[in-house]
């Protein structure tokens with residue numbers, strides 16, 4: 001018998017999540033049956049999507065949704081031997097019984113000097129999101145100018161670096177001077193702190209007076225409308241996220257950018273990385289190769305201790321992380 005700890009959502013979040021919305025519980029797990037495995041979490045991910053998804057994918061009392069890297073500690077499923085590691089959507093749990101469906105084995109030649117936590121970040125879902133947004137949605141081409149916001153986060157850092165690999169000019173915005181310094185270290189051509197620039201319009205114009213071909217949108221809200229005005233004719237916008245709106249209690253209205261979209265003939269497309277699931281394996285290999293070659297650098301914001309998961313999640317929504325927010329059990 002194994003005792004599993006799990007974090008449940010006591011109440012649907014009202015505005016910004018608070019500690020009292022979460023409860024830690026303990027449950028005894030049975031022995032795995034034929035076809036099943038017993039997993040032990042090693043690294044867990046907190047991601048912005050958990051906030052909007054909690055509204056429609058969860059009921060009060062449910063275990064918080066989420067992905068983890070876990071070690072197989074008992075197995076009655078030949079595909080997942082004891083000692084191997086997997087990525088699974090097990091939620092905020094220290095231990096889980098699974099039948100193998102939805103588990104992705106960590107690739108067998110994962111380098112010893114790379115933390116497995118990267119399978120939740122740069123070489124995982126956020127990295128895949130960056131590639132699909134740039135290649136499938138924006139069709140980014142060499143020599144173009146790209147804008148990305150929430151640029152110092154899990155997705156944004158990969159977006160900017162891949163755009164540099166592709167020979168583009170990259171402008172990023174982030175919420176602190178430390179983040180801006182990190183973006184410059186990563187090779188961004190220009191970066192600014194959106195909280196202190198005063199005029200976002202002026203900051204965007206200064207960073208790229210000729211405007212932007214592509215905009216990788218992670219934030220949403222009024223700042224998007226300002227960025228949209230700086231697009232070139234036939235500009236493309238990939239709507240990846242709208243984190244500035246996830247904790248809103250009332251829907252935001254306007255400003256409406258339709259006229260600019262018409263006059264500049266701008267294309268805007270929302271996307272979810274899961275659309276290209278059939279390409280995950282091949283794309284993961286490309287991300288891994290860039291990391292190994294030193295072309296794709298990464299940083300992680302590690303919180304130690306499963307008991308600190310709510311604090312890590314709240315911290316992510318407040319912008320405390322540089323790079324991927326990870327919980328090490």
Ligand SMILES: NC(=O)c1ccc[n+]([C@@H]2O[C@H](COP(=O)([O-])OP(=O)(O)OC[C@H]3O[C@@H](n4cnc5c(N)ncnc54)[C@H](OP(=O)(O)O)[C@@H]3O)[C@@H](O)[C@H]2O)c1
Nearest residue numbers: 048153154155174175218240241242243244271272273319
């Ligand atoms: N479509 C998809 O398939 C997909 C997949 C993964 C992620 N996403 C989206 O991509 C975005 C980035 O995700 P991530 O995992 O890389 O998270 P992240 O950027 O590592 O962390 C979130 C960051 O968002 C910024 N932020 C928080 N509140 C903000 C606000 N009110 N205004 C502006 N920025 C704010 C903070 O950075 P600052 O300090 O810079 O404010 C924070 O560090 C999110 O919107 C997420 O929902 C979409």
